[in-house]
Amino acid sequence: xxxxxxxxxxxxxxxxxxxxxxxxxxxxxxxxxxxxxxxxxxxxxxxxxxxxxxxxxxxxxxxxxxxxxxxxxxxxxxxxxxxxxxxxxxxxxxxxxxxxxxxxxxxxxxxxxxxxxxxxxxxxxxxxxxxxxxxxxxxxxxxxxxxxxxxxxxxxxxxxxxxxxxxxxxxxxxxxxxxxxxxxxxxxxxxxxxxxxxxxxxxxxxxxxxxxxxxxxxxxxxxxxxxxxxxxxxxxxxxxxxxxxxxxxxxxxxxxxxxxxxxxxxxx
Amino acid sequence: xxxxxxxxxxxxxxxxxxxxxxxxxxxxxxxxxxxxxxxxxxxxxxxxxxxxxxxxxxxxxxxxxxxxxxxxxxxxxxxxxxxxxxxxxxxx
Numbered sequence: 001x002x003x004x005x006x007x008x009x010x011x012x013x014x015x016x017x018x019x020x021x022x023x024x025x026x027x028x029x030x031x032x033x034x035x036x037x038x039x040x041x042x043x044x045x046x047x048x049x050x051x052x053x054x055x056x057x058x059x060x061x062x063x064x065x066x067x068x069x070x071x072x073x074x075x076x077x078x079x080x081x082x083x084x085x086x087x088x089x090x091x092x093x094x095x096x097x098x099x100x101x102x103x104x105x106x107x108x109x110x111x112x113x114x115x116x117x118x119x120x121x122x123x124x125x126x127x128x129x130x131x132x133x134x135x136x137x138x139x140x141x142x143x144x145x146x147x148x149x150x151x152x153x154x155x156x157x158x159x160x161x162x163x164x165x166x167x168x169x170x171x172x173x174x175x176x177x178x179x180x181x182x183x184x185x186x187x188x189x190x191x192x193x194x195x196x197x198x199x200x201x202x203x204x205x206x207x208x209x210x211x212x213x214x215x216x217x218x219x220x221x222x223x224x225x226x227x228x229x230x231x232x233x234x235x236x237x238x239x240x241x242x243x244x245x246x247x248x249x250x251x252x253x254x255x256x257x258x259x260x261x262x263x264x265x266x267x268x
Numbered sequence: 269x270x271x272x273x274x275x276x277x278x279x280x281x282x283x284x285x286x287x288x289x290x291x292x293x294x295x296x297x298x299x300x301x302x303x304x305x306x307x308x309x310x311x312x313x314x315x316x317x318x319x320x321x322x323x324x325x326x327x328x329x330x331x332x333x334x335x336x337x338x339x340x341x342x343x344x345x346x347x348x349x350x351x352x353x354x355x356x357x358x359x360x
Contacts, residue, residue, distance in 0.1 A: 146286050153294050189281035196287045200294065 002110040005117045005245070006135040007177075008159075010151030012122030014143045015179040018215055020119035021049045021224035022238040023139070023245070028083035029226070030242065032114040035074065037086040037105075039131035040121035041097050044088035050077065051222025052085050061089035064101030070108050079227050084113075097130055106134045124158060134164050137173045137245065139206060143180050144192040152176075152201055175206035177241060182211045207241035209234050292338050308334050315345060323349060 007020045017038075024036040037060060038046035047053045052075050058068035063086070070086070077083035086105075089096075109116045120131035132138065138159050142152040159172045166172065178197060186193045198205055209215075210233050218228030226235045243250050312332050319325050329348035335341060 146290055149290055150293065150297070153297065157298065186283070189283045192283050192286055196283065200287065200290050 002113055003115055003136050004106060004110070004134050005115060005137040005139060006120055006132040007117060007139045007141060008120040008128065008132055008155050009141040009148070010122065010124065010128075010155040011143075011148045014141050014148050015177075015209070015215075016122075016141050017045050017049050017119055018219065018225065019139065019141050019177055019179065019209070019238070020046060020117055022226045022235065023242060024115075024117050025077070025080055025083055025224035026226040026235075026239050026242040027115050027117075027245070028077070028080040030246070031082065032246075033082045033084075033112070034115045034117065035084045035086060035109050035113045036117045036119060037109075037131075038088035038119050039097075039127045040119065041088045041094045041127055042090065043121065044090050046119050047075075047085060047087045048222065049219050050085050050224060052077070052087070053222070056087045059087045059089040060105065061091075061093055061096045063105055064098060065096055070105060079223075094126065097126060099130065099133070102130045102133065124154065128155075129158065129162055132159060132163055132172075135159070135172050136165065137175070139175050139177050139241075139245075140201070140203065141177045141179055142197060142201070144178065144186065144194075144197055146192075149192070149197060149200055156201065156203060174203045175241075175244070176201060176203050177206045177209065179209040180211045181208050206244055207237045209237040288338070292336055296336055296341070308332070311343065319347060325349065 005023075007016050007023070009016050017040075020036055024034050028034040036046060036050070038044050039060070040046075041061060044059070047056055055075050058073035060073070062068040063070050063073045074084040074086055077085065086109075106116060118131040118135065121127040132155075140152050140155060140159075142148050156174060159174055160166055163172050176198065178194060181194070182191065185191045194205070194208060212225075212232055212234040214229040214232035215225050215234050218225040221228055223229075225232065226238050229235055230239075240250055312330075315332065316327065316330060319330065325347060329350075331344075331346040333344040333346075335344070
């Protein structure tokens with residue numbers, strides 16, 4: 001049974017695209033067939049983070065308009081052969097992103113894939129609402145910072161009211177992915193602590209991705225961090241997130257020295 | 269030196285302030301269903317309509333302020349009533 005996962009946040013720049021690429025690649029590495037879809041029409045970037053920017057021929061809008069079949073638009077990753085990308089359109093024809101079109105594309109992808117990961121644009125406009133529309137699972141990407149938390153709270157409200165599942169009286173399974181976290185600064189009271197963010201947003205924690213130079217390095221090289229730097233702390237956090245998404249109870253967080261000692265308990 | 273330490277201490281522990289501000293803010297924002305209605309905007313419109321039934325008051329002369337607190341919120345309505353007798357209409 002295919003699962004549709006939306007990576008969302010409300011606020012821009014918190015790590016949605018980075019997380020989509022990293023989670024998609026890590027899931028695909030477990031043998032699952034994964035499609036990642038960029039919903040940011042007009043400002044596509046998932047292709048760049050995945051290192052596929054020079055291989056884009058057709059995009060999501062072409063598929064919706066019937067100019068191309070979904071198989072023609074999907075780009076197979078060169079490193080992991082069960083990972084595929086459906087890029088966004090770079091032209092500004094946002095109006096072509098229709099409810100019916102998205103529903104049809106997601107329906108087709110459900111037949112072919114185990115996981116469909118929708119990379120939401122920032123904001124709460126059409127791209128963002130359509131990215132979450134058909135989701136079974138949501139990963140809410142949040143930085144330990146006031147504006148990010150406020151926007152995440154708003155997005156959680158939309159997940160509970162504006163999704164297909166919500167309208168049928170069902171629930172979208174929601175997870176918090178805390179990114180760019182610096183435990184040393186949190187310990188000094190300079191940034192919000194994990195437990196503060198969890199307390200305020202009241203959704204379960206998927207993983208804590210520490211602030212890491214490896215994330216930028218991988219994006220420079222066009223590789224999801226889980227492929228470009230698989231042993232980095234950030235990549236390990238995404239791998240852990242993937243195990244939880246697959247229903248595994250990750251009790252013992254991989255050894256990360258002080259970091260794991262501080263947070264293993266809460267991340268379980 | 270003491271003052272320096274005090275300021276420095278305050279600078280470092282800004283996280284609890286962030287936490288408190290968010291808790292107060294979100295408690296109010298969550299009452300707005302689906303983000304479609306804005307309580308202050310609705311109140312302003314309805315209060316203006318009630319005033320307009322009885323007095324001719326320019327929109328600029330009505331100030332509505334909201335102060336949100338952890339346990340109590342206040343709504344302050346400040347209406348500048350025209351002094352000229354012609355400004356006040358008899359109640360309908």
